[in-house]
Amino acid sequence: DIQMTQSPSTLSASVGDRVTITCRASQSVSRWLAWYQQKPGKAPKLLIYGASTLESAVPSRFSGSRSGTEFTLTISSLQPDDFATYYCQQYNSYSRTFGQGTKLEIK
Amino acid sequence: VQLVESGGGLVQPGGSLRLSCAASGFTFSTYWMTWVRQAPGKGLEWVANIKQDGSEIHYVDSVKGRFTISRDNAKKSLYLQMHSLRAQDTAVYYCAREAAGIDYWGQGTLVTVSS
Numbered sequence: 001d002i003q004m005t006q007s008p009s010t011l012s013a014s015v016g017d018r019v020t021i022t023c024r025a026s027q028s029v030s031r032w033l034a035w036y037q038q039k040p041g042k043a044p045k046l047l048i049y050g051a052s053t054l055e056s057a058v059p060s061r062f063s064g065s066r067s068g069t070e071f072t073l074t075i076s077s078l079q080p081d082d083f084a085t086y087y088c089q090q091y092n093s094y095s096r097t098f099g100q101g102t103k104l105e106i107k
Numbered sequence: 108v109q110l111v112e113s114g115g116g117l118v119q120p121g122g123s124l125r126l127s128c129a130a131s132g133f134t135f136s137t138y139w140m141t142w143v144r145q146a147p148g149k150g151l152e153w154v155a156n157i158k159q160d161g162s163e164i165h166y167v168d169s170v171k172g173r174f175t176i177s178r179d180n181a182k183k184s185l186y187l188q189m190h191s192l193r194a195q196d197t198a199v200y201y202c203a204r205e206a207a208g209i210d211y212w213g214q215g216t217l218v219t220v221s222s
Contacts, residue, residue, distance in 0.1 A: 001168070002155070027176055034208030036151075036175065043201055043212035087151050091208060092163045096153040 006099030128202030
């Protein structure tokens with residue numbers, strides 16, 4: 001199975017900061033990588049698919065990129081609503097896998 | 108689009124439970140569907156998925172031989188039959204639609220395996 005290694009596990013930042021979360025695949029997943037945001041007690045929300053395509057209605061401060069098997073999620077200017085947990089997920093293999101998650105906390 | 112799970116609850120170790128997911132607002136028969144779970148305080152874990160016509164199914168290793176995913180396109184419903192349940196299966200189980208990634212999720216149903 002494809003393993004997804006996400007880092008960091010926790011990130012402390014302030015409103016207005018630029019932050020980056022990284023996800024590395026154990027083998028090629030091409031561009032079939034999605035990012036989700038989850039808030040406590042809620043279902044995850046799709047932010048980005050195809051490594052860099054923004055889901056409809058997601059603010060443009062979110063962006064995704066790919067370099068080989070390494071993927072990044074960047075939030076250009078943190079807003080109060082962005083403090084949440086973020087997950088990557090590969091869907092290149094029909095046996096899907098998620099990263100361990102990154103909790104974005106207020107500094 | 109709406110996905111509504113049901114069937115969760117408290118079950119003893121070794122017991123069985125069947126989860127259901129009622130879909131509406133989209134053409135159910137044209138999408139892969141999936142189950143994802145989340146243990147209390149833990150991350151997301153993909154559990155199983157099923158092709159549009161049910162002809163292709165995949166499971167995470169930890170549930171193979173114990174869980175069965177199925178669908179009824181006429182009823183616009185997705186199911187997860189769970190047998191030989193273990194404490195480690197305790198989680199919120201989400202029904203979800205696969206497109207490019209998972210674009211719609213249900214609200215989740217809690218399964219608690221405990222004596």
